Amino acid sequence: MPFEVLVALRFLREGKIQTILILSGIGVGVAVIVFLSALIGGLQESLIERTLGTQAHIVVRAPEDLVRPVTQGSPGLAVAPRVERPAQRLRSIVGWPQTLELLLALPRVRAASPTVAGAAFALRGLANRSVALRGIEPSSFRRIIDMGPRMTAGEFRVDATNAVIGVELAADLGVSVGDKVRLETPAGRSEVFLVAGVFDVGNKDLNARWVFVSLRAAQTLLDLAGGISTIELKVAEIFDAERVAEEIVARTGLQADSWMKLNQQLLVGLRSQSASSWMIQFFVVVAVALGIASVLVVSVVQKSREIGILKAMGTRTVQVVRIFLVQGTVLGLAGSVFGSALGAGLSFFFASLAKNPDGSATFPVNLSPGLFLGATAIATFTGLLAAVAPAERAASLDPAEVIRYG
Amino acid sequence: MADPLVVLEGVTKSFGTEIVTQVLHGIDLAIQPAEFTALAGPSGSGKSTLLNLLGLLDRPTSGRILLAGRDTSGLSDDERSAVRGRSLGFVFQFHHLLPEFTALENVMMPMLAAKGREEKGMRERAFSLLDEIGLADRASYRATKLSGGQQQRVAVARALVLEPPLVLADEPTGNLDTESGAQVFELLRRVSAEHRTAFLVVTHDERIAARCDRILTMVDGRIRSDERNART
Ligand SMILES: Nc1ncnc2c1ncn2[C@@H]1O[C@H](COP(=O)(O)OP(=O)(O)O)[C@@H](O)[C@H]1O
Ligand SMILES: [Mg+2]
Numbered sequence: 001m002p003f004e005v006l007v008a009l010r011f012l013r014e015g016k017i018q019t020i021l022i023l024s025g026i027g028v029g030v031a032v033i034v035f036l037s038a039l040i041g042g043l044q045e046s047l048i049e050r051t052l053g054t055q056a057h058i059v060v061r062a063p064e065d066l067v068r069p070v071t072q073g074s075p076g077l078a079v080a081p082r083v084e085r086p087a088q089r090l091r092s093i094v095g096w097p098q099t100l101e102l103l104l105a106l107p108r109v110r111a112a113s114p115t116v117a118g119a120a121f122a123l124r125g126l127a128n129r130s131v132a133l134r135g136i137e138p139s140s141f142r143r144i145i146d147m148g149p150r151m152t153a154g155e156f157r158v159d160a161t162n163a164v165i166g167v168e169l170a171a172d173l174g175v176s177v178g179d180k181v182r183l184e185t186p187a188g189r190s191e192v193f194l195v196a197g198v199f200d201v202g203n204k205d206l207n208a209r210w211v212f213v214s215l216r217a218a219q220t221l222l223d224l225a226g227g228i229s230t231i232e233l234k235v236a237e238i239f240d241a242e243r244v245a246e247e248i249v250a251r252t253g254l255q256a257d258s259w260m261k262l263n264q265q266l267l268v269g270l271r272s273q274s275a276s277s278w279m280i281q282f283f284v285v286v287a288v289a290l291g292i293a294s295v296l297v298v299s300v301v302q303k304s305r306e307i308g309i310l311k312a313m314g315t316r317t318v319q320v321v322r323i324f325l326v327q328g329t330v331l332g333l334a335g336s337v338f339g340s341a342l343g344a345g346l347s348f349f350f351a352s353l354a355k356n357p358d359g360s361a362t363f364p365v366n367l368s369p370g371l372f373l374g375a376t377a378i379a380t381f382t383g384l385l386a387a388v389a390p391a392e393r394a395a396s397l398d399p400a401e402v403i404r405y406g
Numbered sequence: 407m408a409d410p411l412v413v414l415e416g417v418t419k420s421f422g423t424e425i426v427t428q429v430l431h432g433i434d435l436a437i438q439p440a441e442f443t444a445l446a447g448p449s450g451s452g453k454s455t456l457l458n459l460l461g462l463l464d465r466p467t468s469g470r471i472l473l474a475g476r477d478t479s480g481l482s483d484d485e486r487s488a489v490r491g492r493s494l495g496f497v498f499q500f501h502h503l504l505p506e507f508t509a510l511e512n513v514m515m516p517m518l519a520a521k522g523r524e525e526k527g528m529r530e531r532a533f534s535l536l537d538e539i540g541l542a543d544r545a546s547y548r549a550t551k552l553s554g555g556q557q558q559r560v561a562v563a564r565a566l567v568l569e570p571p572l573v574l575a576d577e578p579t580g581n582l583d584t585e586s587g588a589q590v591f592e593l594l595r596r597v598s599a600e601h602r603t604a605f606l607v608v609t610h611d612e613r614i615a616a617r618c619d620r621i622l623t624m625v626d627g628r629i630r631s632d633e634r635n636a637r638t
């Protein structure tokens with residue numbers, strides 16, 4: 001064992017009460033960091049998961065129809081005082097098979113699925129509901145939103161005769177698996193489908209509005225033969241979505257909306273949550289650093305005789321500095337091991353307090369090994385930094401002075 | 407005669423910046439290898455100040471200190487530490503040992519500081535020194551569990567462990583009862599002879615001074631007399 005480590009450990013062991021107190025202090029600080037990160041991380045992850053469970057990361061569609069207003073008056077031409085947005089028609093993405101291929105070839109895109117979306121009415125007997133028709137290709141759509149586990153009855157099967165509806169709509173129309181439902185579009189086309197399955201995506205509105213049919217059926221109903229209205233994408237890293245969307249706009253001239261753009265409120269909320277959590281953690285780190293520094297400063301005063309003796313025996317200044325840096329580092333390291341355990345315990349306890357009906361935690365905590373490593377690294381580095389000033393004080397002690405006055 | 411271990415040339419020392427007190431007035435002195443010297447004189451005459459200068463724990467205000475013929479005034483603090491570790495041993499009056507460590511570890515400490523970590527043979531060397539001072543059975547005792555005389559003997563072993571040519575001892579028996587004091591002094595004389603180590607021992611005790619090779623007497627920051635003892 002290096003000389004400096006040997007002396008540092010003995011100094012710490014000898015100052016029992018001080019060492020225990022400061023270790024507890026560091027431990028509590030690290031526990032707060034671990035617990036807070038786990039809680040905020042868990043909450044955010046489950047919020048995002050819930051949001052993205054029913055959304056594609058990016059939705060690509062044909063660009064909107066634009067009005068080109070006359071901005072410059074010329075003789076005989078009136079300038080419109082107000083520019084009105086044209087009513088948007090359902091338009092197909094031109095040359096979509098090529099576009100689909102191009103999107104799938106992008107390095108950050110993990111899955112893409114062509115879809116046809118439009119408004120329709122679902123009718124059964126006298127009941128009549130306005131719904132959002134979603135024509136999909138089951139094989140590729142499964143990789144955008146996996147409906148399989150969300151089925152409450154029947155199965156997720158869409159083809160020429162089968163459609164899938166939400167629990168809310170099923171209740172409104174009074175249908176169940178095997179019953180018939182008529183779908184009618186504003187264009188006046190209509191078709192009868194069998195309800196193959198009923199889903200619950202955990203959102204009442206979507207459960208009442210979404211109706212899944214096959215791509216071909218939707219094309220027919222919405223008068224979009226051979227065309228598709230949207231391509232839905234999944235990307236590898238969810239927070240890359242906006243950048244990938246921008247890249248798609250630049251490369252295809254199509255309109256591309258990321259989940260981040262469509263859920264800005266959520267993102268702002270998550271960001272300010274993270275910011276306040278960082279703030280708290282920053283102040284905890286500062287408090288821990290001050291605690292370590294003050295304990296070591298006191299220890300330098302208490303050990304000034306020993307330091308004087310060590311110097312008289314030929315201990316070099318750097319060695320004295322290292323003795324105190326090692327003490328700070330050891331305190332940070334040992335305190336963070338204890339704090340990590342405490343923080344983990346606290347997190348599990350908190351997670352076990354409130355449970356959802358399905359047995360999952362209401363406050364999910366996200367305890368990753370990276371979190372412990374990070375907290376340990378921060379505390380250890382803090383210990384090292386906090387020891388710098390005391391170490392320099394120790395190094396500047398004059399051995400003659402110390403030995404004379406003891 | 408061999409080259410002197412240490413030579414002081416016109417060394418002065420003053421303290422303070424506003425009110426300057428000159429404590430040493432032009433000291434000239436040479437110490438020979440294996441010489442056992444007493445440094446006597448009334449309290450406040452500058453003995454400890456002189457010892458600190460000799461031990462490179464402090465720097466003179468003017469004058470030169472040559473160790474083994476080499477001027478020490480140009481050395482950096484770290485070089486002075488290195489010289490201290492290699493060429494000098496110390497025995498202090500108070501707070502002799504590191505209380506966190508055992509007797510054996512205290513004796514090993516200068517070796518550990520010099521080499522940076524424990525190496526083969528260090529433990530054995532420290533143990534044989536403890537044996538030599540008659541404290542082999544206390545090797546694993548904490549320093550604080552030893553009596554004053556035992557602590558001071560361990561301090562002597564520690565001062566000798568790197569075989570320095572010169573050991574500086576500031577009133578090594580001043581804090582001990584007569585019997586332990588005499589024991590420690592006997593030990594100093596014996597190890598000086600066995601290891602051929604020069605000693606400079608500050609003492610008030612005239613009987614002790616009388617049993618040294620050479621007696622330096624200081625008064626008011628000057629060396630008043632420098633006598634060789636005919637008996638030895
Ligand atoms: N660091 C210092 N600052 C100011 N005065 C000092 C200092 N060290 C020693 N002195 C003074 O120098 C004189 C000699 O002290 P010292 O060398 O300890 O004498 P001795 O060891 O012979 O008793 C004393 O008057 C003491 O007050
Ligand atoms: Mg003195």
